[in-house]
Structures are given as structure tokens and as C-alpha cells.
Amino acid sequence: MSNAPDQAALKRDNVLWLLAAMAFVIAPHAERLPLWVSATCIGVAVWRGLIAWHGWKMPHGLFVAGLAIATAAGTWLSYSRLYGRDASSTLLILMLCLKLLEMRSRRDALLTVFLGFFLVFTNFLYSQTVLMGLYMLICVWIFMGTLVGFNRVGTQASFRERALPAGKILLQAIPLMLVVFILFPRVSTPLWRLPQEGTTGRTGLSESVSPGDLNKLIQSEQVAFRADFKGTIPKNNRLYWRGPVMMEFDGRTWTMPPFPGVQSIQTAGIEAKGDEIDYVVTLEPHGKTWMFALDMPLMLPQDSYLQTDYQIRSSTPINALRRYEMRSALNYVLQRPLSPEARRRFTSLPLNSNPRATQFAQQLRANNPTDRGLINATLLLFNQQFIYTLEPPMLGRSPVDEFLFDTKRGFCEHYASAFVYLMRAAGIPARVVLGYQGGEINTVGNYLIVRQADAHAWAEVWLDGEGWVRTDPTAAVSPDRIERGMDLALGPVGVLPNLIAADRLGLLRQLRYTWDAFNNQWNQWVVGYNTDRQAYFLQNLGIDAKDWKQLAMWLMFGGLGASGLVAALILLQRRASRKDPALRAYEKFLTRMRARGVDRLPHEGPVDLLARIGRERPELLPGSTQVTDLYIALRYATPGSVSEKDPRLQALRAAVANIRNG
Amino acid sequence: MQLQIRERIADWIYRAKAPETPPVILVQRRIYIVPTRHGYLFAFILLLLLLASINYQLSLGYLLVFLLASIGGMGMLHTWRNLAQLSLSPGRAEPVFAGDTAQFSLRLGDSLLPRYAVAVRRAGGDAEYADVPLGGGATVTLPVAASRRGWLRCGRLEIFTHYPFGLFHAWSYVDFGMRCLVYPRPDPGAGSLPVEAAQHGEGTSLMPGEDEFHALRSWRPTDSPRHIAWKALAREQGLLSKEFMSTASSDLWLSWDHFPGLGTEERLSRLTFWVLEADRLGLAWGLKLPGTRIALNVGDAHRMACLEALALYQIEAPSP
16 A cells, blocks of 8 residues: 555556646757657557556556667767757757656656656747746646646546646646745856857848848748837837848858957947937847847946947847847938058958949949949939839859849849849949848837838948948838838738738727737836846835845745735634535525614524514515524434535525515 | 654653643644754755855746745645644543453544645654544544553554644644553463363363253343243243253353463463353353452353453452
């Protein structure tokens, strides 16, 4: 009998619950996992289910060990390593699945559940949305229900007997969780260095751009970042969100140099003209290091640096939501002398890559002695002869030539690329800037949503006496794109916008904005809750916690308060349920009788009281007789306590209720 | 070793010397609670998750850790509540023969909330589990091997639970002074009953049904209902018992002296066998032990009196 708890833990229903919990928690990983991993997991789960169902024998330990080694090797083959986010979560999933085949005692079963919480955690490495949070709450619920089943020894827990206690305790735990979440001191720097990892499956700008690259991005409705402005949101045509800057060209693809150099923001030569704009950017994880700011930034967020190409880079890849405050000048002068070496660099082109364009540029140069004139002539040409389209023809070996002289149809990166090529060929230093342009104003939350669809490429040229000047050739071709945004320039993209376009009353749009505003709040207050936000929030609450010691004090009191409150509620609830439901109904009857002038005397039993009612208030006798008979039957003629489902109890309650009405 | 330390601690915690009077309600100060080994493991896992959350700066990771920790804390309250206010009362332990298993029972009384997997165990024994339904009760029976005759004491009982999550061990002790009478183990080596003293031939007069009606006498409370003279009662002669006299019975004395040269326990075992045998055959018998003499009689009460005398021979009666 000493292994009764062991036997109880490994009962069929318990194993099936554990399998369900595992399936739920692994499911969000499925799209990222190699096919063989998913297949192995499903196979193992089905096998373990059958073992539990039919009472088959467990596989031999050596066999499971062999499988473990094989799957570890498989993971190494798939990821070419065993550490890092993807590989290690895959390994954890596989090992936990195999653990199911090695689950021989209550200890094993409990350990599997505990390690299952790690799987919940791994999901947050990929997504921290509201929906993921809620989904994982359900997963924790199932795991806790599994634990409840493990700890029922002797009898089997029904579905309700697992789900209800687990769910109740889950709800009871939430106040304390919130208090601790708010007050637990946050550390702003990681404890140890995380392995840098290439990102898979994340959409966003990349280190290089060649014709057609941005097309895919433009189709994506995914949010790149959100920006909350302190004042009014500037006009669309002034919203140039600077991203990676490309300065090397191989004839087809623009790339950025690996180490462009770092400069301090004070000595970067950014001269603000006019108003400075304050805003907060909440950047979605994109796996790269660039951080977006409006041209030109006047400050730097924490843990970031400014490159000589005025690009802000984070010191670590942005793998989690990052929230930072920014200040920018929309009117600015970027005037710093350009060294001869830099001039050479920004005018260099591969030899003989696009000969027709080179020749055309020299011709332009001859016709336009000033740089300004040359630029305007080029933009005019674009404006008059070129078409802006999302579906440009494919380009071959000399894309600039083909685009300029043959197809004449293209997208922002075509224009930026061709423009910078022409400038360089004409001897004007120039570079391609990637980033986002514009954004969508969420009228519900009054902030700007910038989506991948807002990805854009433009050019910067160096003019003597003016410094670096932004020139957007796309604006010359399709002014709408810049002034009013993507949707209006090209019509809606994707399925959702189509629906929204059909949404005459604007209800869908309103709903979508509300949902996005909610997500934004979630990002700001939950996902982006860090040291700064905590300090700000606590200050607003009137909690003065200057250092972690004070915070720890508050945490202790808050935690005690929250848990004490819930504990008190739980214990009070027990008091209330202590009374027999029949007695409670009868007490209600007594209150009603008192209101009608018949007060029960201390020595009177129900029958005596009824007799007196008959004497004093005969009109109440029929109803009272019914109540008294039912009460006596329930209270004195029924062994044990009264079940809530007893029809007589319901009849008693109805009879009591009738007295008020009668 | 570990068990001994635990027992020591238990002795220290549970200082009540005298057996308690039932029912005992497990009030707050009687219930102790500590994390189980799995509770510590859970805490360790949470610590790892917390470190990971800090390092990856994952807010939802923090939420997960705090949620699980809060669930653990609330679970502690529920584990405690699974025992709190439980009422306990001892059940009757029927006498057994040495070598058999005594069944001590404990009633977990009318509960105001459903309780699950409440376990009861004796020091060093295996736990028995029971669920206590809302408004009802449950009885837990603890089997204990009875090796020697005399009084078998149940001793202190530990009532504990790990429900709902197995992270905490809540427990309490109770000692009702429950005891079970253990009769000597019957030894068939005693041989057939000592009827040679009878005046009739062997065997003939021993069979049941051959008892001869002897006389009517006034009824005594120890008389078997089978022997009540119902006809006399119907004739309104009062409650009378029919007195049977087996021809051999007048001399069937089961005596200590039948087994010269044997040790005390052997003699008791053999006498026990004879008592059972005589009872089985429906004979009237008397028992003679040094210092004790039980008169000739028949019936269940008589048998039990004899067995008790055998069980407790030279054993001090414990204070009740």
C-alpha cells in the first residue's frame, strides 16, 4: 500500500490529463518545429495514451534512453547546435515527451508537470501577446488540474473535481500575482549574456536590399512598432522612420558595411531647426539591432548607440518588445564636413555594372551644372515617365539599367536604388536609407501604428553647404504614397484591409483600432513593464520606493495583504456554507414572519410556531404549513445534509418566496 | 534513523499524555504544515523560471512565475483547509487472535466541506486514504498485525493530506488510546477435549442435540435466547431458562493443569483451542487458570469471557 500515491498518479485519467496539458502547451510551437519533431511528439503521446488506456507495458528504459540520444542528435542536425532559443526549446519538448515513456512513479509525473511550466515559458520567448497570455493561463489550468488528479489517492477525480478546484485556486492566486508583478524589483540588465541567435520567421527590414525585397514586406499587416506622441501627430509626409542605411552597391544589391563606426549624439552635427517632437516608441521584436526614430534623433535610448550613418542600434538584438522614449527634430541640418575618403566611398560604384545608367548620369551632369539642378531633373524624369506599382516586372543582371530604360515601373526600392546610382555616377555622394514611412493613426488610442506594410526606401545626398539632405524619389512618382499612406496610394493590401475597405460604417475599423489600442496598453503596461515603468507607475500610486529595499518592504506588505484578503474570503465562504440550505431558507421564512408581526419565541419549534400562526394570522397558515412541512421533511427526516439538487429544497425556497408575494 | 528523528519530533510536538476524549476537532493550532519534497522542487523550478524571466526580461515570464508561486501559496491554504475542522472519533476494534490482523478504525466526521485524500497512519505504518464527502463522514481502517496476546495499542495516529497539489504536507496527531484485545493463538496441539472424565463412553454424549433437558431455572442475563423457555413464558410463568445438562458437561473443565510441563504461552494457546472447540460443539465448559476460575456455562458471552481471561492472563489490565 505504500505505493498507493504512485498508483494513483499513474492512473489512466491522470496520464491522459497530462498528455492533454502537454499537447496544449506544445501546440503553439508546432509551426516552428521541424516536421520530424512534431511527428515524434505525436507518436510518443499516442503511444503513452495507449499504454495508459490498455494497460500495456512501458517500454524498456534503455529503449527510451536510445530514443533520447537519437532525438538529441536529430536536434543537432536540424539546428546545428543544442543551445539557443530554438534548439533548446525543441530539445526540451522532445525530452519532456520522452519522459512520458519513462514515467513510472508519482515523482516522475510531478516532475513532468513542473518541467511543463518551462514549456509554458518557452512560448513567451516567441510571443507575449494578450492571446498567448490567456492561452497559457489555460495551459497552467490544465497542468494544475493534472496535479489535483495526482493527489487524489484512493478515488478517481472526475472532470469537474479537477477543473473546479484548479480553476478556483487559479483565480484566487491572481490578486497576489498582480501585487507581486507590480512590486517585484525589476533588473534592467541581463544576469548573463544570452547567446546571440539568428532569427527565423520574423518579418522586418534586413541588412541588404535588392529590387523586389520590400515587396514581400509590404504585404504584411504585422505591426513593426507603435509610436505615442506627446503632442499632435505630425503629418504623414514628415514621418520618415530611419532604419538601416545602405551604402555599398554590387550592381544589384545594396548592403550596409559591417562596422560603419560609432559617434556620439552630441558631436554628430545634428542641428535642430524648429520644434522638437517627443514620443514613445514600442518596438515589436524583430531580431535585429536597429531601433527606429524619426529623422533626426536628438537623444538615444538606453543600451543603444548612434552610428556614423545616424542609425540607432541597440547593443543587443531586439528579441522582446522594447519601449523607449525619443526626441526628434523634423527640420534639421546635418552638416559635417565629408572627408575625401568618405566622399570616395559614397560615390563609388561597381565598374561596368549598369553602363547605360552611368552614361545617362554623365549626360545629366553635363546638362545640369548644379547638384540641385541635377537632382530636380532626375526627379522630374521620374515624375513624368515612371509608374509606381507594387507588382513591378522582374529585373535581370543590370537592374538599374533595365529599370531606368526598359521597364520604368517600380516600387520605392527601385526608385531609391536607381536614384542613388545616378547621383553617385554623377559624382554626388549618396546613400539608400531603409525604414518606414508614415503610419496609421489609431483614433481610439490616438497613437501611430507603423506596420511592415509601411516599409520604405529613400535616398540621402550630400550637398555642399547643406550636408546630408533627404530626397525621396518615390514622392516624385507617387506623391500619395508619401502624403497619405500606403493604402491610398495603392489601394488596400491583404484580406483584412479589403474587409475594412468594405466596411462603410467604420465599425470594423473601430473594432480593429480598439483591439490594437488594447494591445498597445498591454504592451505598454504588461509586456513593457520595466524598471522605468515600475518607478513611474508606483509614483502615480503614491508609493515611494526609491530602492529595491523599500520595494521589498512594499512587496512584503502588499503580498501579505493580497493573500490575507483572499484567505479571509475563502474562510468566510466556508462559514457561510456551513449552514444547512434548508435552515437558511427557513430563516428567511422567519424573517418574513417577523415582518408580519409573528416573532418566533426562543422555545418555539417549527410546529409550535405554525400553531401560533394559525391562531394569530390564519391567513398565513396555508403558506406557512407548506414551508413548515417541507422544512421538517428536509431537516429532520433526511439523513445527512440536504443536497442542492433536492427538489424539496427548491419547493421550500419557492414556498418561502411565495409568502412575500402573497 | 530518519524515522526515529521524525518520531522524536512528533513526540515533542504532540505532548498530550492522556488519551483524548472523542470527538476531536482538528482546530487550527493542532494542524502543522510544511512543504513536501515536491514542494521544494516546485520552488526550485520557480527560482529557475524567475532567473530566466529576469534574464530574458520577459514580463509574461514574470507573470507565470508569480502566478505559479501564488497558486502554490493558495494551495497551502487549501491543503490546510483539507484538514481544518475535521472531526475524528475512534471506531471499535474487534478482538482478534494472535497472528491475525487487528483492524483499528477512525471515523472522519461530518464534514462541512468535501475533503479529498485524507490519510491516516500509525507511527511507521502505511497510510490509508479516504475522501470525506460534504455533510457526510468516512471511516478509515488501519490493519495492524497482532503478534502477541494481550492488549494491542493503536498508539498515536497521524492524520495528513497533500491535496490538492502535493506541494504541502499538512498533518495533525491524535491519540484516543484505542486498543484491541488479542486472544492467544489457538493451538490445535491441544488435542481433543478432555472428556475422558465423563462417565459415559467417549464421543457418544458429545454430539450437539443429544443434550438432555435438565430443569427450568430463572432467567439470567447471560443466558442464550435459544435457551429461553418460550412456552413457559406463554403460560405466564415468567422468564425462565431451560437448563441443559449434557451428560458429560458436568465435568468439562478446561484447566491449566491439563498440560503439565508446558510454558505459559503454550498452555494458554491450547486452552484457547479447547474453548473454541467446546463452544463450537455447544458444550458447557468451565475454565480454570491459576488464580482464576470461570464457572461452567455456555454461549457467546461465556466464550468471550474465557478468551479474555486467557488473553489477559498475567497481564496487568491497563487503566481505561
